[in-house]
Amino acid sequence: MSQKNDTAKSWHTRRKFLRSAGAAAGYGALMALVPPGVRQAAWAAGSDAPEKKEVKVGFIPLTDCASVVMASVMEFDKKYGIKITPTKEASWASVRDKLVNGDIDASHVLYGLIYGLHLGVSGPKKDMAMLMGLNHNGQAITLSKKLADQGAVDGKTLAGVMQKDKREYTFAQTFPTGTHAMWLYYWLAANGIHPFKDAKAVVVPPPQMVANMRVGNMDGFCVGEPWGHRAIADGIGITAITTQDIWKDHPEKVLGCTADFAKQNPNTVRAMTAAVLDAGRWIDASLSNRQKMAEVVAAPAFVNTSVDVINQRILGRYQNGLGRTWDDPNHMKFYNDGYVNFPYLSDGMWFLTQHRRWGLLKSDPDYLAVAKQINRIDIYKEAASQAKASVSKDVMRTSKLVDGVVWDGKDPKKYALSFPVKVA
Secondary structure: OOHHHHHHHHHHHHHHHHHOHHHHHHHHHHHHOOOHHHHHHHHHOOOOOOOOOEEEEEEOOOHHHHHHHHHHHOOOOHHHOOEEEEEEOOOHHHHHHHHHHOOOOEEEEEHHHHHHHHHOOOOOOOOEEEEEEOOEOOEEEEEEHHHHHOOOOOHHHHHHHHHHOOOOOEEEEOOOOOHHHHHHHHHHHHOOOOOOOOOEEEEOOHHHHHHHHHOOOOOEEEEEOOHHHHHHHOOOEEEEEEHHHOOOOOEOEEEEEEHHHHHHOHHHHHHHHHHHHHHHHHHHOOHHHHHHHHHHHOOOOOOOOOHHHHHHHHOOEEEOOOOOEEEOOOOOEOOOOOOOOOOOHHHHHHHHHHHHHOOOOOOOOOHHHHHHHHEOHHHHHHHHHHHOOOOOOOOOOOEEOOOOOEEOOOOHHHHHOOOOOOOO
């Protein structure tokens, strides 16, 4: 056979290989070399179609589930060839179990729950993927009216009341490794109150917080909206501090799934992330959009409360239950030019430092390596390219928290053990 024929035959063989199912990895490598704009055109044409068309995404009845809900209700998902089906869950423990068991594909979930699962300190050890942040800010610490009547209206006065009136104080959070636990513990400790030696910490699902405070089961709680405002509307509690006053623009809920699901369904995961990005951007685009969002998520199928309980604080209109009202520019954000959504490694590492501080982790992990495993910046960048969303050039960010301590991710081990109030 001539060299010309050999060359033709060889090229024909290579073409068959590239078309075969076994070429998926090679195709992915080739696509990585293609400019984002070209890749987006390929996705739109369906050459990178989602492996799974319907995606079950769990959520807890909280205002910050909004971008997941609106991605479905407003059909942002349809644009990317998938159908997001929001599934209402009763507790974060239920979200954890259903993610691990594959009963849901992904979820609106606590940042710290994802990290706790990955390291096996909040349930069965399971490799996890954090796809994007869903919101910044918008949680609060509520104290009971009984405590407020005794003079406990903020951290300093709470510490004073607890010194004078020696009894068992109970404070509730929503999951042991979750964001609300970390905000509550950090705030108590910043005011000289040890969250385990000076008080009792209990876990209560978010929708049950107000009912439990009403019957006197707790002295305070940390939870996401609308339940902080609901306690004020019902006249049973006061806002001692908002979480944005603990850490301005703090990370909060994320879109998460197991690492296995992300590996087996890369196109689906990318499409889901892009759709939720679109929804978050739409919510933040105008006050009228936020009002419409409040009307949607207030429905029984989602948060199940009145619209006026949701719409005040998502518009930045706050009251503390003691007669003070204020406009807060640092209210809950869902996009904020992509700043909310980028999976900063330093954010994930911060939760690890607090898990270490409070003894949930018995030794120091490789903080940066763990964050790189969980926070899927690669997926986020591809989804952001599809959604034409902003992408940060930096994977770390610097923040000063309520006690004046700066977190920048540079020395997490030293930071974790530097606090005077700690367990570790």
